Amino acid sequence: xxxxxxxxxxxxxxxxxxxxxxxxxxxxxxxxxxxxxxxxxxxxxxxxxxxxxxxxxxxxxxxxxxxxxxxxxxxxxxxxxxxxxxxxxxxxxxxxxxxxxxxxxxxxxxxxxxxxxxxxxxxxxxxxxxxxxxxxxx
Amino acid sequence: xxxxxxxxxxxxxxxxxxxxxxxxxxxxxxxxxxxxxxxxxxxxxxxxxxxxxxxxxxxxxxxxxxxxxxxxxxxxxxxxxxxxxxxxxxxxxxxxxxxxxxxxxxxxxxxxxxxxxxxxxxxxxxxxxxxxxxxxx
Numbered sequence: 361x362x363x364x365x366x367x368x369x370x371x372x373x374x375x376x377x378x379x380x381x382x383x384x385x386x387x388x389x390x391x392x393x394x395x396x397x398x399x400x401x402x403x404x405x406x407x408x409x410x411x412x413x414x415x416x417x418x419x420x421x422x423x424x425x426x427x428x429x430x431x432x433x434x435x436x437x438x439x440x441x442x443x444x445x446x447x448x449x450x451x452x453x454x455x456x457x458x459x460x461x462x463x464x465x466x467x468x469x470x471x472x473x474x475x476x477x478x479x480x481x482x483x484x485x486x487x488x489x490x491x492x493x494x495x496x497x498x
Numbered sequence: 499x500x501x502x503x504x505x506x507x508x509x510x511x512x513x514x515x516x517x518x519x520x521x522x523x524x525x526x527x528x529x530x531x532x533x534x535x536x537x538x539x540x541x542x543x544x545x546x547x548x549x550x551x552x553x554x555x556x557x558x559x560x561x562x563x564x565x566x567x568x569x570x571x572x573x574x575x576x577x578x579x580x581x582x583x584x585x586x587x588x589x590x591x592x593x594x595x596x597x598x599x600x601x602x603x604x605x606x607x608x609x610x611x612x613x614x615x616x617x618x619x620x621x622x623x624x625x626x627x628x629x630x631x632x633x634x635x
Contacts, residue, residue: 417629453614460610466599473595474630476610477617481627484618494622495552 393462394426395433397472400455402436409445410489411482418475425468446490449483528569530600534612535560536574537590541619544581549619553590556612563608584623588631591616595632 388396401419405412423433456476463469484494535557542553561571594612601609613632621627 411627414627414629421630457607457610457614460598460606461603469598470595471630473598473610473613474632477591477595477613477620477631478627478629480614480617481621481631484621485627488622495548495618 388462390463390465390468391426391429391431393459393472394422394429394468395431397455397459397475398422398426398433399436400452403440404448404452406437406440407442407448409448410486411445411449414478414482418478421471421475425471445486446483446492449479449486452479453483525600526567526569527601527605528564528567530597531560531564531567531605532569532571532574534590534593534597534609535564535571537586537593538612538616539574539576540581541583541586541590541616543577543579544586545583545619545623549583549587549623552615552619553587556615559608560612563605567605584620587616587620587623591620591632592634596634 398419401415401422405415405419419436426433453476456472456479459472460469460476463472487494487496538553538557538560542550542557544550545553561574564571564574591613594609594616597609598606617631620631
């Protein structure tokens with residue numbers, strides 16, 4: 361390989377690095393997504409509904425992932441305004457659907473996906489409890 | 499930037515390129531989707547009418563995506579019938595969750611929809627909700 365080739369490769373590598381840095385800046389990183397999800401789980405758990413224990417487990421798992429990235433989430437609030445269980449779970453499902461498109465780390469992505477599945481189960485169960493069709497909102 | 503720095507950058511780029519060749523290639527999206535499709539077809543064969551219909555709808559969407567990605571949907575076999583429906587929907591959920599890191603954009607969104615649908619089926623079939631369904635056992 362000639363010196364001229366090496367210089368061309370270096371310039372190309374630098375241009376690519378600059379381009380990817382710009383793309384990254386336009387999207388939230390995994391830590392920012394985790395912070396958003398933890399805040400939603402803390403609020404949901406604070407309502408004390410039928411699935412509060414699962415939501416505490418979700419927040420705990422997400423905090424462990426955030427900790428591994430060197431970040432710490434603020435403590436959750438002790439209370440939150442009550443929200444209909446089906447509406448709450450639907451909004452959490454949308455939050456996690458958005459997050460799946462943003463997350464990059466495969467392990468974090470898989471964990472978020474299992475929590476999305478959990479909220480889908482919560483919604484189905486909440487709809488059954490409310491004498492609604494469990495599948496209408498899928 | 500000096501010529502020396504550019505040369506160093508070039509050397510690093512070449513070395514990084516050599517390292518990347520040693521890593522296993524990521525599976526093709528069509529192959530990843532085929533695993534999800536096979537799991538949904540197994541669920542459609544094992545489940546009763548309504549859940550089976552929902553699984554068939556998901557399978558149709560996955561088959562279309564496989565075709566769009568250049569794959570052959572017939573490579574995902576459709577079982578003759580029978581089997582444990584709860585186990586089948588659990589396996590489908592695991593397949594969908596596992597597919598995510600190898601999918602992007604609309605295909606990842608499709609996998610998310612598969613997860614939401616299969617998880618609701620599991621909640622109805624098994625009568626429970628869990629904190630992390632879809633985690634491989």
